[in-house]
Amino acid sequence: MFHTLKSHAKAHKALIAAVMVSLLLHTLFFSEFSFTLPDMGDDHQSLNVKLVQAPAPASVSKTVEKIAPKPKPAKTEAASTENTEPVDSIDTSREDEIDFPAIDDTDIPPPPVKPEPVKQSDVPVPTEPSISEHAAAVATPQYLETEFEVFQGGSKSAVGNARITFNIDKSGSYSIKSTIEAQGITALFFQNLVQESQGSVTENGLKPSYYSYRYGNKKSQIANFHWDDGTLTMRTEKGEKTEKLEIGTQDLLSFMYQFMFTPPLESNAINVTNGKTLRNYNYRFEGEEIIYSKFGALNTIHLIKANANNEEKTELWLATDYKNLPIKIRKTEKNGSVIEQVITQIITTPELSSSKQDAIW
Numbered sequence: 001m002f003h004t005l006k007s008h009a010k011a012h013k014a015l016i017a018a019v020m021v022s023l024l025l026h027t028l029f030f031s032e033f034s035f036t037l038p039d040m041g042d043d044h045q046s047l048n049v050k051l052v053q054a055p056a057p058a059s060v061s062k063t064v065e066k067i068a069p070k071p072k073p074a075k076t077e078a079a080s081t082e083n084t085e086p087v088d089s090i091d092t093s094r095e096d097e098i099d100f101p102a103i104d105d106t107d108i109p110p111p112p113v114k115p116e117p118v119k120q121s122d123v124p125v126p127t128e129p130s131i132s133e134h135a136a137a138v139a140t141p142q143y144l145e146t147e148f149e150v151f152q153g154g155s156k157s158a159v160g161n162a163r164i165t166f167n168i169d170k171s172g173s174y175s176i177k178s179t180i181e182a183q184g185i186t187a188l189f190f191q192n193l194v195q196e197s198q199g200s201v202t203e204n205g206l207k208p209s210y211y212s213y214r215y216g217n218k219k220s221q222i223a224n225f226h227w228d229d230g231t232l233t234m235r236t237e238k239g240e241k242t243e244k245l246e247i248g249t250q251d252l253l254s255f256m257y258q259f260m261f262t263p264p265l266e267s268n269a270i271n272v273t274n275g276k277t278l279r280n281y282n283y284r285f286e287g288e289e290i291i292y293s294k295f296g297a298l299n300t301i302h303l304i305k306a307n308a309n310n311e312e313k314t315e316l317w318l319a320t321d322y323k324n325l326p327i328k329i330r331k332t333e334k335n336g337s338v339i340e341q342v343i344t345q346i347i348t349t350p351e352l353s354s355s356k357q358d359a360i361w
Contacts, residue, residue: 140260140323141348142168148329148341149294150180159186162341166257167350172201176253180341191216197253199225204248205261211251213275221275223251236276243278246271255305256316259324264303272305281305291317291328294344298327322346 143166150160160182168174176197182190193215199208213221224233225245232245249271250258269282286302298319306313317328327343 140168143348143350144325145345145347145350146325146327146343147345147347149344150182151340151342152186153338159183160190161344164253168201174199174201174206176257178253180339191218195253197251199254201261205258206250206254208249208251208254211253211273211275213252223273223275225249232273232278234273234275234278243273249273249278251275252314256326256329259303259316259318259326264301264318264324270305286315288320289317291319291342293327293342295327295346298322298343300327319343 145163145165148162148164149158150162151157152159160180162178162180164176164178166174166176174197176195178193178195180193181187182192194212195214196210196212197206197208198210199206201207207225207227209225209227211223211225213219220237222235224235226233227245230245232243232249234241234243250273252272252274255270255272264285268284269280271278271280273279283303283305286304289300289302291298291300298317299321300317300319301324303316303318304313305316311334313332315328315330315332316326318324319327325346327346329341331339333339
């Protein structure tokens with residue numbers, strides 16, 4: 001038992017020694033390697049940071065202007081070695097050595113320019129050619145074929161169709177033929193009307209030598225122009241008569257195409273024969289109109305030819321863009337009946353006769 005107590009005492013001493021050594025080691029470790037953060041204190045200041053645009057150099061004006069650099073003085077070799085200054089001591093007052101920001105000319109609006117008043121005398125006055133000047137500037141075609149719809153009275157439906165051919169041959173002779181054909185029920189009551197005019201083309205326009213008017217087998221009227229002796233012979237079923245032939249006399253067909261050669265407003269009186277009678281007609285200018293047809297919209301001048309008592313009259317609408325070509329014709333008879341023809345087609349090439357083709361001028 002004594003031996004046991006002795007062993008316990010030794011063990012107890014060893015334990016105490018181990019604890020003391022452990023305490024000593026811990027004390028040395030914390031005293032050698034311990035560290036603490038510096039005390040910032042309660043009076044620290046916060047740092048506020050924000051981006052601002054760098055101010056322009058003092059030598060640059062607040063108003064942006066295009067700066068012309070001063071001419072640089074010629075550099076000498078001695079100056080490049082003796083007058084060399086440190087980089088930190090750049091003289092910013094010398095504009096020719098400062099890298100100014102580039103100025104874009106497009107960003108600077110040009111100063112407003114006050115327009116100078118325009119004098120009335122400096123403004124060109126547009127002039128439009130007269131009707132006669134416009135027609136004279138266009139060459140007369142050698143061949144023309146025009147097709148029409150025919151209306152009677154105030155009817156909106158066509159009662160027939162018409163075709164007029166105009167031709168000038170190489171010898172300078174002309175021929176005009178007009179054929180009006182009834183259609184539908186109207187054909188039962190009306191026969192074809194055929195007119196022909198022949199003559200020559202002179203510097204004064206058309207000079208007819210022959211004219212005929214035939215209405216079916218019932219009516220025939222013929223006129224012969226004898227320019228050499230100045231007489232006009234007219235023949236119908238009832239007989240023949242002669243009248244004095246005045247210069248410029250026309251027939252019913254040549255009258256309508258005469259305005260393609262002479263201005264329609266140069267005169268207001270003309271002698272016209274229908275193969276039965278010779279009368280002096282006055283025609284007057286009614287104005288300018290636009291005629292809407294199957295051929296299109298046409299600018300026209302409106303003329304009216306009438307006898308003294310206005311019992312019968314012929315109205316013409318001449319297309320100013322087509323050499324004063326008659327494109328609408330209205331005939332009023334003594335009994336008050338009205339026959340009207342309105343253009344549907346213009347053909348200028350004989351090979352394409354009676355076919356679809358726009359006018360070629």
